[in-house]
Amino acid sequence: MTDRQLRLLVNYRLNEAEETWREAEILLEQSAFRGSVNRSYYAMFYAVLGLLATRGLGTSKHSGVMGLFDREFVKTGVFSRALSRSLHRAFDERQASDYGEMLMPDQELAADLLGQAQVFINEIKTQLAKVGFEL
DSSP: OOHHHHHHHHHHHHHHHHHHHHHHHHHHHTTOHHHHHHHHHHHHHHHHHHHHHTTTOOOSSHHHHHHHHIIIIITTTSSOHHHHHHHHHHHHHHHHHHHSTTOOOOHHHHHHHHHHHHHHHHHHHHHHHHTTOOO
């Protein structure tokens, strides 16, 4: 992959993350909490995909993406364990609300995850800018 292609991919993933975050915000405003939880998680997921691309890493499995994030960026001190916990929590809450029977996330949970997703994306963008990926 050329440098230009990599920059386009990273930019695409971060735009995808921001658009998905806006979807989560709209769903929260419309009291569609299950959808908001889903989109908050995916906003974080897309941001990680962009970050991983900068190191030539990626996988189709969500657990693999989270594992690579933790190995490459959390254990090395680039990002805090708290940021990792927010990603893992969003994944768990998304799984529970999408696949759990008779589980309905509430406004408080959806709003909390939306806020965590915004912090997560901003921290990813800040790190990307530090390593030369201006978005």
